[in-house]
Every structure is written in C-alpha cells, then in structure tokens.
Amino acid sequence: MALCKLIASFSQSATDSSHYQSRKLSIDEINLVSSYYQQNGNNSAVTGGIGTEKLNDISNNLDIRLFMFDRKKRKNIFDVEIGIDHYTSASSDKIDLKANSSASYADTRIYPSVNWSREHEQKGTTIGAGLSFSNEFDYQSKGINLLFAKKTADKNGEFTAKLQAYLDQVSLVTPTELRSGGGFGEHEDYGTANRNTFAASLSYTQIINTRLQVAFLADLIQQNGYLGLPFHRVYFTDGSVHQENLPDSRLKIPLGFRANYFAGDRLIIRSYYRFYTDNWGISAHTADLELPVKINPFFSISPFYRFTHQKGTRYFAPYEVHKATETYYTSNYDLSSFNSHFMGAGFRWSPVKGVFGIAHLQSMELRYGHYNRSTGLQSNIVSLNLRYK
Amino acid sequence: MKNSMIIGLLFACAISTSSCSSVKEYQKARLNDAEMTLSNRRVQKTETSFQVYREGASGANGGKTGGGCGCN
Numbered sequence: 001m002a003l004c005k006l007i008a009s010f011s012q013s014a015t016d017s018s019h020y021q022s023r024k025l026s027i028d029e030i031n032l033v034s035s036y037y038q039q040n041g042n043n044s045a046v047t048g049g050i051g052t053e054k055l056n057d058i059s060n061n062l063d064i065r066l067f068m069f070d071r072k073k074r075k076n077i078f079d080v081e082i083g084i085d086h087y088t089s090a091s092s093d094k095i096d097l098k099a100n101s102s103a104s105y106a107d108t109r110i111y112p113s114v115n116w117s118r119e120h121e122q123k124g125t126t127i128g129a130g131l132s133f134s135n136e137f138d139y140q141s142k143g144i145n146l147l148f149a150k151k152t153a154d155k156n157g158e159f160t161a162k163l164q165a166y167l168d169q170v171s172l173v174t175p176t177e178l179r180s181g182g183g184f185g186e187h188e189d190y191g192t193a194n195r196n197t198f199a200a201s202l203s204y205t206q207i208i209n210t211r212l213q214v215a216f217l218a219d220l221i222q223q224n225g226y227l228g229l230p231f232h233r234v235y236f237t238d239g240s241v242h243q244e245n246l247p248d249s250r251l252k253i254p255l256g257f258r259a260n261y262f263a264g265d266r267l268i269i270r271s272y273y274r275f276y277t278d279n280w281g282i283s284a285h286t287a288d289l290e291l292p293v294k295i296n297p298f299f300s301i302s303p304f305y306r307f308t309h310q311k312g313t314r315y316f317a318p319y320e321v322h323k324a325t326e327t328y329y330t331s332n333y334d335l336s337s338f339n340s341h342f343m344g345a346g347f348r349w350s351p352v353k354g355v356f357g358i359a360h361l362q363s364m365e366l367r368y369g370h371y372n373r374s375t376g377l378q379s380n381i382v383s384l385n386l387r388y389k
Numbered sequence: 390m391k392n393s394m395i396i397g398l399l400f401a402c403a404i405s406t407s408s409c410s411s412v413k414e415y416q417k418a419r420l421n422d423a424e425m426t427l428s429n430r431r432v433q434k435t436e437t438s439f440q441v442y443r444e445g446a447s448g449a450n451g452g453k454t455g456g457g458c459g460c461n
Binding site for chain 2: 031033035037039057059061063154155156199201205206207208209210211213214215217218219221252254255256258260262268270272274276278280282283284286292294300302308310312313334335340342346348350363365366367369371373377379381383384385387
C-alpha cells in the first residue's frame with residue numbers, strides 16, 4: 001500500500017511524449033521488479049562437486065526512466081537503476097567446512113547503473129552510453145558500455161551495436177583448510193585478482209509483415225584474468241584438496257535468433273534459439289517458446305518452456321576424478337554436460353483505469369518458473385513487475 | 390549438429406529476406422503490442438541472471454554477457 005502511494009505521488013509529473021515534446025526532464029516510466037529464487041541440489045562446487053547447493057535469493061530492482069527533448073528535437077533517455085539482492089547459501093557457508101553458519105552464509109549484492117541514449121527520429125539513429133557498478137563481499141565490478149543503432153530507410157529494420165567492458169575484482173577467499181594461517185581474517189587480508197570482460201554485441205531486427213518480426217543476435221565476448229572462483233574445491237583421485245584452476249582467458253561466441261508472431265487476435269508465439277560455443281570446450285543449444293494468450297485486451301496468460309542442452313568444458317570432472325597431472329580442473333557442475341528444462345507461466349494485467357485503480361500504475365506482471373537440470377539441481381523462481389507510466 | 394545449425398540459419402535467412410513487406414506505422418498495432426517485444430521481458434530480469442550463474446552458456450539475449458558478477 002505504501003508502495004502504491006509512493007508511485008501515485010509521482011503521477012503529476014508524468015507527460016505523454018506522443019503529443020508534447022517536453023524540454024523538461026520528465027518521468028517516462030518506473031519499473032519495480034521483485035523476485036524470490038530458491039534452489040537445491042547435491043553438487044556444490046564449494047565442496048568439490050558433492051554437498052548441498054541450497055540457496056535462497058531475494059532480489060529487488062528499481063528502474064526509473066526519464067526523458068527530455070533537446071533543442072534539435074532529439075529524444076534523450078536516462079535510465080537510472082538500482083538493484084539489491086540478498087541471498088543465503090548453504091554451499092558458500094562451507095568455505096569453512098567446520099562452520100554451521102559462518103560469515104559466508106549470507107551476502108548482499110548492490111548494483112546501481114546509469115544509462116543515457118539519444119534518439120534522432122529523422123535520421124533513425126540512436127547513440128548511448130552507460131556506467132554500472134556492482135558490489136558484494138567477495139566481488140566488485142565496474143562496467144561501461146557504448147551503443148549505436150541505425151534504422152533502415154523504411155524503419156522496418158534496425159541494426160544495433162553495443163560495446164561493453166567490465167573491470168572486475170575477485171576477492172581471493174580461500175577454503176579455510178587451504179589458508180596458510182587457517183581461520184578467517186579481515187576482508188583486506190584476502191587479496192584480490194582481476195577479471196576483465198570485453199563484449200561486442202550486434203543485433204539486427206526486421207519487421208517481416210504486420211504480424212511477424214525477427215531478430216538476429218551475436219555476441220563476441222573475451223574474458224581475461226582470474227576466471228574461476230577461489231573457494232571452489234577440487235578433490236583429486238588421491239584424496240588431496242585443491243582450489244579450482246581454470247585458464248586465464250576465455251572467448252565466448254553466442255548466436256541467437258528470435259521470432260515473434262501474432263497469430264489471430266489472441267495468440268502470440270514468442271520463440272528464441274541460441275547456439276553457444278567457447279574455447280573451454282563448452283557448446284550449447286537453447287530453445288525457448290512462450291505462448292501469450294490474450295484472455296481479454298487487459299489480461300494475458302503466457303505459458304513458456306525453455307530447453308538447454310549443454311556439452312561441458314574439458315576441464316570438468318566430478319568429485320575425486322581429477323588427476324594431479326592435469327593443469328586445469330574444476331568440479332563446478334554449472335560447467336558440466338547436462339540438459340535443463342525451465343517451464344512456467346506469466347500473468348500480465350494492464351487495466352485501462354490502472355492496476356488497483358491507480359491511474360498511472362499501468363501494468364502488473366507475475367511470473368513463476370520451475371527449473372530442472374539433469375544433474376539433479378532444481379529451482380523455483382517467482383517474479384513481480386509493477387510498471388508505472 | 391552442424392547440419393541442424395545450417396538448416397536453422399537457412400530458415401532464419403529465408404523468412405527474413407524472402408517475404409519482407411514494408412509495413413507502415415499505422416499497420417504496426419500488433420507489432421507494437423507489449424507481448425511482441427523482441428527482447429526478454431523486464432519481469433525476466435532475475436530469471437536471466439540465475440541462468441547465467443547456473444549454465445556455462447550465456448549471452449545473445451540482449452542482456453548479460455558474463456561480466457559484472459561472480460558468475461560464469
């Protein structure tokens with residue numbers, strides 16, 4: 001209720017951009033996305049590929065989009081976003097094997113970002129830039145991105161190029177039994193290692209006809225630095241315990257295709273396919289199908305199903321299978337071979353008079369999904385999106 | 390595996406080049422529907438994030454590519 005009042009209090013500053021080109025900074029829309037995620041499994045990388053993966057995460061993300069037109073009638077959009085995740089993890093609690101509830105049991109991640117873009121409607125071009133930051137106990141990240149987009153002459157197609165760089169620091173939190181001094185020290189005692197990610201994302205969207213539009217997506221991602229996690233254990237065949245060791249360079253190439261089709265008056269077919277490959281030997285096929293059905297103009301239900309087949313990295317082996325002669329090794333099942341199924345449904349409600357009668361609370365979306373991985377990992381997620389406009 | 394990729398790419402090229410018709414702004418009512426956006430929904434934000442953590446494969450979805458978090 002307090003949230004509704006907060007949102008309603010912004011309503012007087014809202015401006016309809018389609019009729020009036022405001023040179024004053026105005027709120028375009030505000031989105032609040034809240035999620036609860038829980039998972040369980042028995043292949044924790046922290047304990048070398050065995051042990052609980054139980055994890056709970058509460059995530060809240062507030063995104064405020066502002067806009068203004070400049071003297072040349074170009075639309076400037078400012079996106080100010082802040083996200084806060086709080087999680088409890090039974091596996092990261094096992095950084096200290098003797099602990100029942102240690103300092104690593106829970107953590108909070110805060111990740112603000114600011115993005116700006118300027119759209120020149122006559123030329124059909126958009127340029128943009130953004131900054132992001134993320135902080136949690138053992139991981140800090142600073143990100144920057146640049147964007148360029150150009151529409152085709154008939155405005156039915158658009159090419160977008162985005163360059164992203166993340167300069168990250170991993171705190172070297174080692175399993176307690178592998179520390180020279182043993183036991184926990186202060187955060188400053190751990191030391192850090194760099195992890196840099198550089199990504200070029202290209203996409204092309206095309207309207208095929210009045211019912212069908214498609215998108216081609218391609219990323220080229222280069223990562224350098226410390227690419228494992230220091231508290232992931234690996235047990236060798238001789239029973240000895242080691243820290244996960246992975247190459248300090250990784251090149252990823254995902255290629256995606258999306259097609260959305262409006263069939264009849266009520267059914268929409270949203271489809272997505274991705275092929276992924278990298279130089280660690282991982283390759284994957286992901287297919288996603290979602291079928292939103294409009295029960296009426298204001299309410300829709302969207303069942304969905306996502307399937308992934310992943311061929312794991314050559315550096316993966318389960319508990320006590322790696323040999324001392326190997327250079328690189330991990331028992332992280334996220335990098336192993338598996339099939340995964342993710343299914344559920346979303347509900348979208350956007351009444352004319354606003355959700356709960358609040359005029360500017362334009363829509364509410366609720367979505368639930370169940371994830372099942374062939375390694376035994378299972379998870380559930382429920383998310384809520386409130387949109388104020 | 391390679392054959393299925395080639396067939397997929399050919400299919401994608403075929404539908405995107407052979408049957409395009411120029412659609413005017415006033416004909417875009419269905420295309421502009423909120424369910425027709427060519428990107429992940431905003432409500433999927435955390436979903437996409439957990440998939441980046443739980444799977445080695447990521448990217449090509451207009452969102453996260455692997456940096457910025459202690460994920461893969």
